[in-house]
Amino acid sequence: MIKIAIVEDEKIEQERLLNSLCKFKEEYADFNYSVTVFNDGVQFLSSFKAEYDLIFLDISMPHINGMDVAAKIRERDENVLIVFITNLQQYALKGYQVDAMDFAVKPLKYSRFASIMRRVAKKVTNSKKNICIGAGGNIKRILVSGILYVEVMAHELTYHTVSGDFSVRSSMKDAEKQLIGEGFYRCNNCYLVNLLYVKAVESDEVIVGDSRLKIALRRKSEFLRALAAYKGI
Numbered sequence: 001m002i003k004i005a006i007v008e009d010e011k012i013e014q015e016r017l018l019n020s021l022c023k024f025k026e027e028y029a030d031f032n033y034s035v036t037v038f039n040d041g042v043q044f045l046s047s048f049k050a051e052y053d054l055i056f057l058d059i060s061m062p063h064i065n066g067m068d069v070a071a072k073i074r075e076r077d078e079n080v081l082i083v084f085i086t087n088l089q090q091y092a093l094k095g096y097q098v099d100a101m102d103f104a105v106k107p108l109k110y111s112r113f114a115s116i117m118r119r120v121a122k123k124v125t126n127s128k129k130n131i132c133i134g135a136g137g138n139i140k141r142i143l144v145s146g147i148l149y150v151e152v153m154a155h156e157l158t159y160h161t162v163s164g165d166f167s168v169r170s171s172m173k174d175a176e177k178q179l180i181g182e183g184f185y186r187c188n189n190c191y192l193v194n195l196l197y198v199k200a201v202e203s204d205e206v207i208v209g210d211s212r213l214k215i216a217l218r219r220k221s222e223f224l225r226a227l228a229a230y231k232g233i
Contacts, residue, residue, distance in 0.1 A: 002124050003051060004035040007044045007069065008058045013085065013106060017056055020113040031121060041069035050077035053124045059086035070098040079127070079145070079196070081120055101231065131178045133159060134168050142166065144182050148209045150175045150192040160211070185226040188216035195230040
């Protein structure tokens with residue numbers, strides 16, 4: 001079940017999104033969702049809880065604009081997917097600052113909507129996946145979506161996660177077998193990064209959560225392309 005919020009002050013755009021969700025459900029029978037509609041950002045924020053998987057967010061709204069709403073969302077929820085729906089194309093770059101998944105221009109055509117929703121469904125499914133690390137009687141199950149990055153040093157892997165660090169004797173190849181295809185990419189020989197948690201790339205460093213990791217020069221172009229594709233930029 002994917003929990004969705006629509007924050008939009010125009011009734012016609014609300015209906016367009018609701019109709020598109022119904023059509024998408026008809027095409028993908030295993031797509032299950034619940035949706036709540038909010039008429040503006042104030043109404044949404046007044047009852048907001050970190051319980052949504054996806055938020056469709058208009059930018060031009062009365063009282064508080066969508067960019068400011070997104071900034072407040074990120075103070076309370078770092079993981080929810082945000083898709084801006086607007087006719088203000090100049091805000092596209094600012095969307096990256098609040099880690100928006102995508103940016104679509106009104107009126108949103110169904111083909112574009114379906115493309116976004118296929119990516120959403122994949123990301124939400126992946127966010128619920130878990131892997132087992134360790135060996136023998138020391139097996140630990142961790143959520144893939146909770147891994148910030150994996151670090152290798154002297155044949156020891158450390159999984160840096162939102163709930164702590166876990167180390168096992170293993171190789172980066174073993175980690176890649178489990179995580180490549182799940183939104184992870186190598187920035188150098190030592191680090192396998194969860195692109196979900198990338199805040200910025202500055203010079204030869206990538207900021208992942210609260211950590212700064214070096215990007216190998218030979219990997220930088222490929223890493224940036226992978227990040228752009230993941231973010232939908």
